[in-house]
Amino acid sequence: MNLDISTTMAHHRDVLIPDGFPGQRMLVLPRPRVREFLNQPGTARLVVTDCGYFPRADSHGRRRTTPIGQAIVLACVDGAGWCETEAGRFPVHRGQVVVLPPRQPHSYGADADDPWTLWWFHAASPEVEAFLASSGMTAENPVRGPRDLYPVVSLMSEVLSWMERDSTTTSLNAAAGAAWHALTLLASERSRSDDAGDVIEHATEYLRAHIADRVTVPELAAMASLSTSHFSALFKRHVGYPVLQYQTMLRMGRARELLDTTSATIAAIAAEVGYPDSFYFARQFKKVHGMTAREYREQHKG
Structure with missing residues (x-):
């Protein structure tokens, strides 16, 4: 496939050829x-x-x-x-x-x-x-x-x-x-044989389906029949983020969507994405976005 010369592998009895196959x-x-x-x-x-x-x-x-x-x-x-x-x-x-x-x-x-x-x-x-x-x-x-x-x-x-x-x-x-x-x-894509990946995929699907619910890491680990520490390590390895940070990403994504597409109050949006305390939501939103939810809503987009 390149400019290299084919060779005979030391452990392989057949001569390897780079190309020249019918229909190639x-x-x-x-x-x-x-x-x-x-x-x-x-x-x-x-x-x-x-x-x-x-x-x-x-x-x-x-x-x-x-x-x-x-x-x-x-x-x-x-x-x-x-x-x-x-x-x-x-x-x-x-x-x-x-x-x-x-x-x-x-x-x-x-x-x-x-x-x-x-x-x-x-x-x-x-x-x-x-x-x-x-x-x-x-x-x-x-x-x-x-x-x-x-x-x-x-x-x-x-x-x-x-x-x-x-x-x-x-x-x-x-x-x-x-x-x-x-x-x-x-x-x-995960490997077909990646059972651990299946477990984490189920967990991420659950989190996406229950954005507004209070879901803890021990609860997710119990659903997967794993210890909290083992589940947490698997989650971060497969997703790239810790569980709670991933949950925050999901909630903030939904909050941005509601801010952009509805006229709901910020307090109502906070509650809908799992933050009954609107002041805590405000702090989290600003930490993630570098601006308040109101400032985000007032931006020109599109």
Whole structure:
């Protein structure tokens, strides 16, 4: 998929070939155009450098001991394969996606008996490495199992279609937008086997459905049959915020909506979003927004 030379894996008896499969589609952007696009103002600050579709890619694979500067995304829609990073070797099954961060040595290949069918792209950006790290898409965790692969593959197909069209700024921007969207979907989707994620999703749904109710962390933990400390740690790991801070975010979001779309008094809005003490609501609102609820309502918006 890139400019690397295929090799024979030390532990793998088959020769890995980079491309050349019946029915494949592949596009490689000239590297001078990559640099030109990334330096051009007004772009998405991400460029798809390589992309393709490899059906039943028998003996396909790559070994890169010298890292490259692009993130690599491989969506396995059929068959199986594997990938390796410095953290170890990981099996890849149908419905899973490999995300390999830039500047990390890696290898990957098709299963010898049931070779994978792949949609794939490489993306370069000044921000992509930090984005992948903050989303948990690291060399230690390169394989993701989204609950629904179709939206990701649909976006990867869109990437390839735009790249095949031409290398104008319009097409590269459109491809970059689809690639960013695919990455954000992968960042937000939990693995199918992530039972802890299911528990936290149920908790966030409960909080969204009971914005005005007094819901405590021990109550949520009890619903999940977990200790308060374990539940709190899981919640922060999956959501990115502690429970009570997330609850405040939900309440303030609803308060902003009511301030923007109704003429209800601030005291009534405070009560509707779970703050019977309107003075406490006022302090919380100003702490979050840097202004009072009245000042927020009087702003010109839209």
